[in-house]
Amino acid sequence: MVNKVVPLALLALLCICAAPATGRQLLDADTLEAEAHGVDGKYKNDKPLIGILTQACHFCPGRSYVAAGFVKWIEAAGGRAVPIRFYASDNELHRLFKSVNGIIFPGGLTDIWLDNPYVIAARKLWTWAREANDAGDVFPIWGTCLGFQLLHVLEANVSFTELLIRTDSVGHASTLDLTEAAPSSALFGGISPHLARKVADPALNITMENHYFGLPPEHYRRWGVLGEAFTVVSTTRDRVGVEYISTAEHRRYPFFATQWHPEKPPYEFGMKAIPHSLDAVLVSQHLANVFVDTARRSGHEPESHEEELVMLIYNTKPYFTLKDSVMDRSYDGPDMTYFFDSKDDAPDNGLRGAEPRGSTSFAGRVYRGQEAPHLTAWA
Structure with missing residues (x-):
């Protein structure tokens, strides 16, 4: 009996003795994080709403979509997602802007011509965000991949065909070459040193690139407004050595841009190239x-609690779209997808009794008698 009690007592003593040191370590880490992020401790809310700008899809059960990976990525950090339809009226766009605490311009295959309705809607949100920040109303925007490019198109106000170059970066797990600005940046200033080293290690390749186009560093000089507006945090090279900017931060506003996909390692498994290591997930x-x-x-909030509940993406059921190619042929097909504004009312998710349970495949029923142009499985 004594033999069992003594080890337990020693273990308890060790835990008590270790607690103060651990507490100091956590306090130091919190202090460093707060300094790196510029957080002053004066939060306006503790359950932020993040708007995600939907994208058009032509061969799917809806008018627009959001990849579920972005929703989960937000949730993992304590936020909640709100879909923002790019075709909403100006009044609706502004109402949603005043209700959410940040916006994501996600990755995808949408055309970003200056006169595209998607870009026009994004410009309105981007303009309101700039005005809010200028007035002291903190409002962040995140751009991933296409969203990275969109933020730069909006800033330079030039066609993406002029601004971007072709890159061989589809399905390319790669590295980030962090610049001298990275240690003082919001995105990487508070990251652990060992992770900062690993994102640059070609033996690990823990960041996911997946794009046809890229923005070369010299274009920050060609369009001086970009060099004045953004700080280059990292660059990356494609498979044939072409260098492009992979991470950038706005100098004046809390606008963050990654040409790579931080949301994929924890939540996307359909593409073999996506890294799923612990390091990739931690980044x-x-x-x-x-x-x-x-x-x-951000101090934005919905007009009422009831309105808040209506806004949330939880009112829409996600589809397991990895099983079927229901959108345009895409190298970026998400594992799970939210569709909005179906041509036939709300998409049947196999839960309404319209057909037997056990299959939620779109094949043979999305096109309503029309021949499906491509029903190939995603890689």
């Missing part, structure tokens, strides 16, 4: 925390 979680923590400083 993803770190960036989500930076963004959502910035959104906690």
Whole structure:
């Protein structure tokens, strides 16, 4: 009996003795994070709402969609997602802007011509965000991949065909070459040193690139407004050595841009190239925390609690779209997808009794008698 009690007592003593040191370590880490992120401790809310701008899809059960990976990425950092339809009226766009605490321009295959309705809607949200920040009303924007490019198109106000170049970066797990600005940046200033080293290690390749186009560093000089507006935090090279900017931060506003996909490692499994190591997931979680923590400083809120509940993406059922190619042929097909404004009312998710349970495949019923142009499985 004594032999059992003594080890337990020693274990308890060790835990008590270790507690103060651990507490100091956590306090120091919190202090460093707060300094790196510029967080002043004066949060305006502790459950931020993050708007995600939907994108058009032509061969799917809806008018627009949001990849569920972005929703989960937000949730992992303590936020909640709100879909923002790019075709909403100006009044609706502004109402949603005043209700959410940050916005994501996600990755995808949408055309970003200056006169595209998607870009026009994004410009309105971007303009309101700039005006809000100028007035002291903190409002962050995050751009991933296409969203990275969109933020730069909006800033330079030039066609993406002029601004971007072709890159061989589809399905390319790669590295980030952090610049001298990275240690003082919001995104990487608070990251652990070992993760900062690992994102640059070509033996690990823990960041996911997946794009046809890229923005070369020299274009920050060609369009001086970009060099004045953004700080280059990292660059990356594609498979043939072409260099492009992979991470950028706005100098004046809390606008963050990654050409790579931090949301994919924890939540997307359909593409074999996506890294799923612990390091890749930790980097993803770190960036989500930076963004959502910035959104906690926003004072925007819905008009009522009832309106808040209506806004949330939880009112829409996600589809397991990895099983079927229901959108345009895409190298970026998400594992799970939210569709909005179906041509035939709300999409049947196999839960309404319209057909036997056990299959939620779109094949043979989305096109209503029309021949499906491509029903190939995603890689």
